[in-house]
Amino acid sequence: LRFQPQYFPEQSDMTKDDYMIVCGDAGLVWHGDKSDDPQLDRLEALPFTVLFLDGNHENFDVLNEYPVEEWHGGKVHRIRPHVIHLMRGQAFELQGRTFFTMGGAQSHDIADGILDMESSDFYGQYDSLCRNRGQFRINHISWWQEELPSDEEYAEARQTMERLDWKVDYIITHCAPTAIQQKINADFKSDRLTDFLEEIRCRSQFHYWLFGHYHDNRIIDETGQRKAPSYGTFISTKTAASGIISIISSNDKASIKKCRRCDSVSRETEKVLNPEIMKQTQSLVTFEKTD
Numbered sequence: 362l363r364f365q366p367q368y369f370p371e372q373s374d375m376t377k378d379d380y381m382i383v384c385g386d387a388g389l390v391w392h393g394d395k396s397d398d399p400q401l402d403r404l405e406a407l408p409f410t411v412l413f414l415d416g417n418h419e420n421f422d423v424l425n426e427y428p429v430e431e432w433h434g435g436k437v438h439r440i441r442p443h444v445i446h447l448m449r450g451q452a453f454e455l456q457g458r459t460f461f462t463m464g465g466a467q468s469h470d471i472a473d474g475i476l477d478m479e480s481s482d483f484y485g486q487y488d489s490l491c492r493n494r495g496q497f498r499i500n501h502i503s504w505w506q507e508e509l510p511s512d513e514e515y516a517e518a519r520q521t522m523e524r525l526d527w528k529v530d531y532i533i534t535h536c537a538p539t540a541i542q543q544k545i546n547a548d549f550k551s552d553r554l555t556d557f558l559e560e561i562r563c564r565s566q567f568h569y570w571l572f573g574h575y576h577d578n579r580i581i582d583e584t585g586q587r588k589a590p591s592y593g594t595f596i597s598t599k600t601a602a603s604g605i606i607s608i609i610s611s612n613d614k615a616s617i618k619k620c621r622r623c624d625s626v627s628r629e630t631e632k633v634l635n636p637e638i639m640k641q642t643q644s645l646v647t648f649e650k651t652d
Contacts, residue, residue: 386574416465468504532567
């Protein structure tokens, strides 16, 4: 629905050399069998290339079965020729820009725990939680411990940023750094991943950081408000239906432009996108060439 022409008319001018980036919770490979094919085939048939990060709602058992490939400088899982998972701690060179990716997030909808189907009292717990509208998930059915990065993924992410001297154009994640998360919802607890992203926020230089997870549309502009070396703008967006975060990378050379009714934002002046416009248009961000 999200990619139908009436909602996304810009795709008529796009090719497979243009990129849509989904910032986590894509859920594109879930069952690991032919039942995934219709959705994947629809995405492959789109005129552009779909790139996605993992979030905290992915079937990692299935996703991690795909072979690892090198693509545009970083590691990926190629789900279809033009449906590609951008792995954690990687840097990709796309349209002359550097994108650092770090998927994953801690689930906030598990206050009543994770159930194990192998447990002898599983069905009793399940029925009780359902009757009481509990917040729970089921291990390897609707929750995976791999929602948070491993030690190896954290180490690789640091190595990637060290190699880039902590300077990139865009940072794409599913959750936000701890300080930014607190601006969004002070009730959310920090965890190892948000603290790691906070380290990146404080040490790195970037233009824009785009993330999802919080089912909210907003701009957090820190330009000139902090002493850390970062001079970027944080952008949290959502889609109408599922909370999947979407940005579009077209043949970017110089500017960021909002889709449909939105005004251009010059990279040279680093203006902030209008939050009210973002709410109206569901925050598709396009990267297009300017002369």
